[in-house]
Amino acid sequence: MVYIENLVKRDFKPLKKSCEKLRKVVKSGKKRYRDDDRRSGGRDRRNRDRGRSSYIEVQEQQPAEDSPEKRLTTLLIILGDKMTPKEITTNIDKVASILKSEYSKLETHVLKTIKNCFIELPMNFMELPMKSYIYGTLIGLVNVTRSDVGVKVVKMTSQTLQQCLNEGNWRGAKLSLKFFGELTNANVISPRTMLDVYDDLLTALDEQNLKMSRADTIVYIVLASLPYVATRLRERCPDVLESMLAKIERYFYARERTILDIDGSVVRKSIQPYVGPNVPYEQQDMLELLWTQIQNLKSNDWVCPNLLKPWSEYDGVLITADQHEVEKFVVPQEFGGMNNSLPTTSFRIFVGLDDESIKEHDVSDISYFIINDVVDDILDIMEVNRKDCAKYLKDLPYCFAPDTFIGKDTTVSAAKTDVKVESETKMETEEDSFPNNWTNDNPPSVDTTNTNQNITANFQLEQIIVEAIGILFDRVDIMDVECCYRFWNWFSHHLSNFSFIWNWKDWESSLQFDPLHPKVCFLRETFQKMVRYSYYERIKSTIPDEFSSIFPIEPSTSFKYEDSTHPLHDLAETLLGKIRKRASNEDVQAYFKEIVTALPPKEQDQTIRDIFVQCVLMQGCKSFSHVLNVIERYLPILQSLNESPEDKLHTVKIVAEFWKRNTQFLGILLDKLLNYRVIDASSIITWLFTKEMETEVSKSYMWEIMKNTINKVISRVKQVQYKLDTLINPRTDIIDITSDVDKKVNSEELRSLENTLSNVTREQKEVLLALVNLFVGMLDERLKEYIEQDIQDPMSQYWFWWAYGFFKEIGRCYQPQMSTFMVTLETVIIDPLDTKTNPIIANVIEMIKAFGRMKEASVVEDLS
Numbered sequence: 001m002v003y004i005e006n007l008v009k010r011d012f013k014p015l016k017k018s019c020e021k022l023r024k025v026v027k028s029g030k031k032r033y034r035d036d037d038r039r040s041g042g043r044d045r046r047n048r049d050r051g052r053s054s055y056i057e058v059q060e061q062q063p064a065e066d067s068p069e070k071r072l073t074t075l076l077i078i079l080g081d082k083m084t085p086k087e088i089t090t091n092i093d094k095v096a097s098i099l100k101s102e103y104s105k106l107e108t109h110v111l112k113t114i115k116n117c118f119i120e121l122p123m124n125f126m127e128l129p130m131k132s133y134i135y136g137t138l139i140g141l142v143n144v145t146r147s148d149v150g151v152k153v154v155k156m157t158s159q160t161l162q163q164c165l166n167e168g169n170w171r172g173a174k175l176s177l178k179f180f181g182e183l184t185n186a187n188v189i190s191p192r193t194m195l196d197v198y199d200d201l202l203t204a205l206d207e208q209n210l211k212m213s214r215a216d217t218i219v220y221i222v223l224a225s226l227p228y229v230a231t232r233l234r235e236r237c238p239d240v241l242e243s244m245l246a247k248i249e250r251y252f253y254a255r256e257r258t259i260l261d262i263d264g265s266v267v268r269k270s271i272q273p274y275v276g277p278n279v280p281y282e283q284q285d286m287l288e289l290l291w292t293q294i295q296n297l298k299s300n301d302w303v304c305p306n307l308l309k310p311w312s313e314y315d316g317v318l319i320t321a322d323q324h325e326v327e328k329f330v331v332p333q334e335f336g337g338m339n340n341s342l343p344t345t346s347f348r349i350f351v352g353l354d355d356e357s358i359k360e361h362d363v364s365d366i367s368y369f370i371i372n373d374v375v376d377d378i379l380d381i382m383e384v385n386r387k388d389c390a391k392y393l394k395d396l397p398y399c400f401a402p403d404t405f406i407g408k409d410t411t412v413s414a415a416k417t418d419v420k421v422e423s424e425t426k427m428e429t430e431e432d433s434f435p436n437n438w439t440n441d442n443p444p445s446v447d448t449t450n451t452n453q454n455i456t457a458n459f460q461l462e463q464i465i466v467e468a469i470g471i472l473f474d475r476v477d478i479m480d481v482e483c484c485y486r487f488w489n490w491f492s493h494h495l496s497n498f499s500f501i502w503n504w505k506d507w508e509s510s511l512q513f514d515p516l517h518p519k520v521c522f523l524r525e526t527f528q529k530m531v532r533y534s535y536y537e538r539i540k541s542t543i544p545d546e547f548s549s550i551f552p553i554e555p556s557t558s559f560k561y562e563d564s565t566h567p568l569h570d571l572a573e574t575l576l577g578k579i580r581k582r583a584s585n586e587d588v589q590a591y592f593k594e595i596v597t598a599l600p601p602k603e604q605d606q607t608i609r610d611i612f613v614q615c616v617l618m619q620g621c622k623s624f625s626h627v628l629n630v631i632e633r634y635l636p637i638l639q640s641l642n643e644s645p646e647d648k649l650h651t652v653k654i655v656a657e658f659w660k661r662n663t664q665f666l667g668i669l670l671d672k673l674l675n676y677r678v679i680d681a682s683s684i685i686t687w688l689f690t691k692e693m694e695t696e697v698s699k700s701y702m703w704e705i706m707k708n709t710i711n712k713v714i715s716r717v718k719q720v721q722y723k724l725d726t727l728i729n730p731r732t733d734i735i736d737i738t739s740d741v742d743k744k745v746n747s748e749e750l751r752s753l754e755n756t757l758s759n760v761t762r763e764q765k766e767v768l769l770a771l772v773n774l775f776v777g778m779l780d781e782r783l784k785e786y787i788e789q790d791i792q793d794p795m796s797q798y799w800f801w802w803a804y805g806f807f808k809e810i811g812r813c814y815q816p817q818m819s820t821f822m823v824t825l826e827t828v829i830i831d832p833l834d835t836k837t838n839p840i841i842a843n844v845i846e847m848i849k850a851f852g853r854m855k856e857a858s859v860v861e862d863l864s
Helices: 020-027 052-061 068-078 085-102 107-118 129-145 147-167 170-185 191-206 212-228 230-236 238-261 265-270 286-299 310-318 366-381 386-394 426-438 448-455 459-474 481-496 504-512 518-533 536-542 545-550 569-580 585-598 601-619 624-633 635-640 645-658 663-675 681-688 691-696 700-728 740-788 798-813 815-830 839-856
Strands: none
Touching: 068 085, 068 107, 085 129, 085 310, 107 147, 129 147, 129 170, 129 310, 129 366, 147 170, 170 191, 170 212, 170 230, 170 366, 191 212, 191 230, 191 238, 212 230, 212 238, 212 286, 212 366, 230 238, 238 265, 238 286, 265 839, 286 366, 366 386, 459 481, 481 518, 481 700, 481 798, 504 518, 504 545, 518 536, 518 545, 518 700, 518 798, 569 585, 569 601, 585 601, 585 635, 601 624, 601 635, 601 645, 624 635, 624 663, 645 663, 645 681, 663 681, 663 700, 681 700, 681 740, 691 700, 700 740, 700 798, 740 798, 740 815, 740 839, 798 815, 798 839, 815 839
16 A cells, blocks of 8 residues: 555645656556546446446546646545554645645646545546545645635535435435535534534425425435534534434334334335244334434434544644535425335344354444445445445445454554554445345346455455355245345355355255255255356366256257157258258248148148247357347248237247256347347246246246346336437427427327337236236135145245245335236236135235335324
């Protein structure tokens, strides 16, 4: 680590003569953080809708490598990296001196860099919210002699917070409040001003018929930022702070009553990661848990020993500085992107264990939230930069006070510092990152929370990950089914980064369980996923022979007419030869007419479809590009052979039979045929619920195909809706120079889009109705069998455990779409059921309705 102290020991006359060591680091290719090429070789995984042109535009705006701006940026970014508290204060002094002398020359760049460091905004490269305490103190020191800098920073932060509120960027709003808190600590703004900022936000709680989702979001960002500034507020304005907390407390009482009134317990129960009577801990609502943590912090006189407070070293200096006013903030009436319109539940790993060597975290302590929150920010903000995500997770102890983490063999050299840095972040970062990956509606890329932490990790961190995996495997049979699915997806990818090495013998005892037992299915699906990440023989060689019974068969094709004894072998070979020679569509159609007379009259169409689709798949089996070329060449024939729902269902079955030994290709081929409109979503959904597919209920490929198909249908609705909204409400900054003729064309386009939207919306409703109907029919039939067999608890049957679990996930995932036709759904599907005999199915529908009630719930009590 090249410390700032070493970088600036020469005279700063001006920036161009400083940081020679830093220049060598930059030229050597060692990136400090998000450099301009940070996305090379990949794609923007977090914001896929960002245009490439915008990215190139921002690239071009970046300062040159040897410019003063670039060197100052790097100084600010590395400030605090792997530094003890004493080193942090020393280097804050040095950088503050630089800013004071150079601010006039680089004002715009300094403000932009500071803004980028404390908050995450689209297209910024340097989001370091875990260092806000450093930047707050830095601005405080500069503000002592250069109050103009303080004014500009406060104004910039105010504008940023209001922008975040207007855009529904709630993470950004939280980080802005957090930075305001650090500016309060550094005496840049007064504690009373900080409380006024909070009051501006909490004024929304006084609204009549306040939406609970709106209130939850505002209360969350206030409480999340409060621990960082609470000590100052208690010292200077205790009465105002107490009044604010009393208002929040009144909201929590009203919130709980509202949840009871709408039967919100149904929602809370449905989103818990662990299910059944033997859960390892009490699964709490995260917002309520945060309120409990804040109350405990208050009981502890607002002292949070885990937070670094470099500003406290300068109290005597900072008190002499000018304080600045903050503009009044307004929370828009209509805003999107709520933090979460539904309650979220804690997901913990290292709890309820017999191992005395593992110390359980006290979740009621505010430090549990603070560390969790920082880890969550790092994972989300740095998802596009895996290497630096790992770096900041591994170096997390340096962002907190010494002794925050329990460590081994990590004492910093006594020659370097007089402070011991305990740097084992293991249990905290692992326990905080797993929920991000498994319980979010839109989890981060699977390799973000996996590769980032592990590739650069030390041996101890690897060991704690192994321990976490073992604990989760032991609990897999009490997990929600969706969590199981995400677990084996994550685990297989984790192994792909470590040469697929694992001590499988530890889990050999699980093979004695039922083939549909969650542990057995976990192992089987993990092996299946591992094969996708490598090649078959390599994976097979790493798995002990004892697991051969659940190891997948080698991926291959299943060409129905390959056997020379098949009566249609010669016809298929001839057709395959024509396809290999790239015969025209006309030639192929002519060949159909030749062979049709040799086929049974009632099976002519089906047989021709079967032979042709099989031959197309056989010709394209070498790779995805091969099969796409063949499909595109013969697309007119494929479409002509698949005009009715029965035809399309038949084609889906043909593809499934051909690729039954390679489910990855199967999923991709069905997706491509769906894109080309050869088949439709209804045909895929119908196939998934055929009798022969019931044995596949615990296999991930089935549910991946199902979700991908539904997502495709929903995506079409969103795309058309977006086009229609854009046409109706074009950008206001573009001058309207269209002629009357153009406007007439736009009217025609408007009618066309409205018709298209009606069609795709109807398709979405039909597909989801069919999906629920098929799910209910399948589960109802199985429940009747259990009644005949005198099975009292259907959840004790693993087939039902999987099927019902995925049904519940479908209800959770697509509740927004299903809520638009709940009356139809209940009338057509639920009412005919005997819900007294089979209440468990109706529970899912009730869950969907409860989700809708929760999202629309209003708190009607007066909280003023």
